[in-house]
Structures are given as structure tokens and as C-alpha cells.
Amino acid sequence: MTIYDISEKAGVSIATVSRVLNGSQSVSEKTRQKVLDVIEQCGYTPNAFARGLGLNTMKTIGIMCADSSDLYLAKAVYYIEQKLRGHGYDSLLSCTGYDLEAKEYSMNLLITKKVDGIILVGSNFVYERETDNRYIAEAAAQVPVMVLNAAMDTPNVYSIMSDDYTSMYNATREMLAGGIRDILYFYNSRSYSGRKKLAGFQAAMEEQLLPGIAPSVEFYRGSHEDVHAMVRHLKAVRDKGKSFHGVIAADDTLGLAAVKYAAEMGYRVPEEFSVIGYNNSMLACCCQPELTSIDNKLETLCEHLISTLLGILEGKEMPKKTVFSGEIVRRGTTRSLAPEQTKLS
Amino acid sequence: MTIYDISEKAGVSIATVSRVLNGSQSVSEKTRQKVLDVIEQCGYTPNAFARGLGLNTMKTIGIMCADSSDLYLAKAVYYIEQKLRGHGYDSLLSCTGYDLEAKEYSMNLLITKKVDGIILVGSNFVYERETDNRYIAEAAAQVPVMVLNAAMDTPNVYSIMSDDYTSMYNATREMLAGGIRDILYFYNSRSYSGRKKLAGFQAAMEEQLLPGIAPSVEFYRGSHEDVHAMVRHLKAVRDKGKSFHGVIAADDTLGLAAVKYAAEMGYRVPEEFSVIGYNNSMLACCCQPELTSIDNKLETLCEHLISTLLGILEGKEMPKKTVFSGEIVRRGTTRSLAPEQTKLS
């Protein structure tokens, strides 16, 4: 069933059918009705490939995501897909994993499929070394590239992010204000936002520590889901003699592991041991006591990401970088402070 | 940059370029090299739309998923996307929500986009009423439809599932064998697999209860992520005078809520209160004590789903229905039984 069949049955030319299909004004009401009737009756739908060929777009956006089963990334993908479809765009999903080569490969595939834009979900796509980000710049030469949670100063690359540095800085200050000095920073990613978070922690710590003393940080390499391995990691740190009574985690899963660790060590939380997580995911409510965590306004970020992208696709000038601030959500793993106490001297 | 440009620069016809592109044998090594050089040098990539139009496929599979931010569904989507891409297929993701109309709409969109097949992730796509499943049958008239975790006896619809009925039946028997009689079944979905699980629970209970006494079941309607609301729901049940010392949950989130509930009520788990969850997700390791849960082998299901789909697309005859059995993973929320005790008299 093609446009020719319809035009024939309706006794008009294919051009007229095409006009009806595309809602052109210059078709008489009578003709339109006749054509619509035939279309309805035949259950005809235009061939998307042919249309794509003519218009050079199939209204599809490529979404790249290292691991869409990660709680946080999955939510982002979900928001993004929903909002895109609300605007008539389809989403081509590509779960790339964390390996650079795989990312480059996926990126090329998406470009080959002629998507109208690419969204990088998660800051792990942006590397520290300029050369490792060339694949993004190359893609951006073809289509607009949106980056969630990371910034890149590259033409046609747009960033939407939360101010992770400041969020972490404030969280650290707050824990310090609560009287905890031996804080361990527990993280599992050296991504763009991972680096910002770490820097925020270090900045706050260095204001308080004696000069020359480095803040404690621990990098966890294992599976992002293996809470037991995270707990083991913390125990190993302790067994090596590094003592800590507070953990600031780059992620709620790590934070939850810290809560479990505290329980296993017999610490009372938050009296003897404090924890702050990141992302304010459902995990924060899954442990006991519940986890204080930083909300980075994911849905807002995604909304802005999409509206920026749509603007670009319409040819509008849009901001290259949009930054929102995060917010600490206090629960049971941190001591509540009197308002004046939250300010450090 | 088109195939014409390449053919011209290489001094051959477009047919030859096309042959090189598609790895045809009947091209002399010399010509092939020349063409490849030009392609490389120009950075040419074939236009996917034109190709799609000619071949009538763009090697794309539509993935429908009510909520890809759900822990379980997200994992399924992840596995499926990975395996598809491993076989050269792209994934068009559509998060439909739980509303029937939205599902019908999304399904049509995917068909319109001319995907090669559709995968329904999660049993909530299959309704109890035959007429509500017409949209699936209609789609299946166009392309193969794969259903994860639900069965449908419809041409061109293929089901891959875990035996939820038996898993739940066994889990319930095991809790009964542990000496708990006042078990509450806590669920939040009347999907296909939701109905099977419920039936498994009821069957096991009815073997033990006095005739005429109905097993306790509670349906939770709230957000799938709101653990607090789930706990409140359980408290409300208790406040209405229904007492229970065991919870079998249709989902780990509900199970985790039951563990929280027990803690808030001051029950010792598992001595005074038992819980079994479902899906064996990371949540099972997030609560204290850790949650006994049923593993339904999601990755295996997804693997078989994909290989079945690929078989169908190659024109092979494939099984309409594939069933795997689940497995109970025992953790801290159930009493461990001596082997002979696990058998009920």
C-alpha cells in the first residue's frame, strides 16, 4: 500500500495525497475528505524510510548511556525518552558500557543512522584528556550533542548540569560543622562530575585540615551494584588503620554501603558515624537509618536538556551551558544542626 | 557525499561502490582497494534512509517498556539492548507508562517507524481481557512481537517467561514450613505475571488453611518507588486488625518495605517475622536483614528472547513459548530450615 494506490483510489494525484498527509492548506475540503476516507479505509500509513529519504530526517534522537540499568542513569533515560516522544521524536538507545572504544563505536553507529541529535546521559562520556573527547567533537560536527552532567567547550556541544562541586563542598562543610573531622570520601567514578565532586570535597576539607594533611579518599572499582563488595572495601580501609567516622559518598549505593558498614562495625548512626550520599535516589530510603543525600534535580536537568535540544533543532540560538544547583536532603545519617551551626566558623 | 561522488572519484560505477560497501565477492581486489581508499579519504558513510527504503528495513527493534526507570525493567531493557546491538540491531525505546491507550499509541508509532520487531518488556502489556490485547495482535500481524514474562496465544507473538506461579507456590510453601501461618501477600500489579504469582501464593495457602478461609492479600496502588507509602500501607492493614507475621511480596521494593515495617513494629526478623521478595534485585542486599528473594533469571530470559527473535527474523521456526524456572535465594529475612523441613507434610 503506497501513496500511488491511495491516489488512484481517490482519483487524485500523489501530490494531493501527500498534501493531505502533511496537512497542507491548499487542498479543497472535498478532496481532503475523499483522500482521508480512502486512507482510513485502506489503513494506509506512509513509509517512514521514504519520508526520511526525502526529508533527510526521521525525527530520531540517539541516547547514549553507559549503563541504563544504573538507577540514576535509568531515570535520566526515562525522563528524556518521555519528553522527546512528547515532542514527536523517537529515541534510539545505545548502552555503551564504560569503555571509550565502545563509546566511539556507538557514537559512529548513531551518526550513521542519521539521528537528528545525540544525548550523552551521564558525565562518564567526557574524559579528562582532550584527545579522548575527540569522538564527541567529531559527532558534534554532524549533529548537536547534548551532555548531561558534564561540560565541554566544543562547538555544537551543549551542557546541562548540576553544580556538583558546590553541592559536595556544602555537604562536606555541613558534616565538618557537625563535628566530624575524619571524613572519608568514597567514590567510584573519575568522570567529569566525579572529578567535580571530589574537588568540592577536597576544597572543603582543606579549609579545615592542617596544611600538608591530605583528605582521605577511597576509590572503589568494583561493580556499581555490589553493595557487599563496597562494604568489604570500607572494612579493608579500616583494617589498614585508616580510621573514619564519616563517609561522603559520590553515589547513593556507596552511601548505603557505608551505612551497612557502620552497622556491622557497631557504630551508632548518626551519633558516632555520619554518611551523606548523592543522587537522592530511592536507595536513600532503603537503608536504616535513611540516608542523607544530595538531590541534583535530575528531572529538571532533563527537561532543560530537551527544551534546549528542541530549540537547537528549530535553529534557535541556545545557551551552551546551563547549570542548576543541587540541594541536600537531610535524613537519618547526619546529625541535625541548629541553623547557626550549619555555618562553619 | 553520495555513492555517486564516490563512484566518480574512484572511476567506477555506483554498482561497484555498492558492492564494495556490502562486501560482495565479485569485485577485484584492486578495484575494492581503490574504492575503499576513496571512501576512507572522503569520510563517506552510506545514507541509512536510502538503504532502508531499498531494503525495507533499518535493522531496528522497538522496545516497549512501561517504566524504564523501574529497577527490574531497566535491567531487562539494558540486557536486551546490549544483545540486540551485538547482533547489528538498533533499539527504539518507548516508555509507555501503564495506561492501555498510551501503549496502543506507542505500538502504532513503532509500527509506523517500520521496526523489524517489537519487544514488550514486562508482563503489564498483556491484559486479562482478550479485547484489551487486540493492539498486540494487530501489531503482530505486521512484525513479530516478543513478550517478556507473559504468555499470549496469538499468531506471531512469542513468549519468554519465568514460571512465576511455581516460584511463588514454592516460596509460600517454604514460609509455611517455617511455621508461619498468617502470611500476607503484598502486591502492586495485576499484570499477567502478577496474576500468576498471586495464584501460586493462593494455591499454596489454600492447601494449608481451613476451607472457607481466604488467604490475606493486599494490593498497593501507590508509586512503585515510594517505600514509605508501602510501609504506611502495611501499618494501615495492621491497624485494621489484620495481623500477619510474614509477608510475601510480588517485588523486592514491596519486600523491602515489609522489612522496614517489621523494624518499625519492633519485630525481630526472621525469628518473629519473615519476608520474601521477588526479582532478587540489588535492593535485596540493601535492607537489614537482607531480603530472601526469588531470582527469575532475567538475563537468561533476555538472552533467549533475543535469540528467538533473531531466529524468527531469519525465517526460522521458533518456539512460541519458552519457560524457565525461578530460584529462591535465601537471605536473612527467612528462617533457615533443615533440608527435611522444607518439605511440607
Place this chain on the structure above:
DNA sequence: TTGAAAGCGCTAACAC
């Protein structure tokens, strides 16, 4: 308001 016809860029059947 309508129609004829020229692309869009590729594949594949057929001829050489």
C-alpha cells in the same frame, strides 16, 4: 486547487 515530474541515495536484476 491540482498534477507532472524531478529528485532523495541506495540495492539488485540484468546485460555485457
Place this chain on the structure above:
DNA sequence: GTGTTAGCGCTTTCAA
């Protein structure tokens, strides 16, 4: 082994 050419099904000038 290589080239010619006819589609694939649509959009969009340009004329009428």
C-alpha cells in the same frame, strides 16, 4: 568483474 538502469515511496518545486 563491471556498468546500466529500474525501482523503493515520498516531498516538493513548477506549471497549469
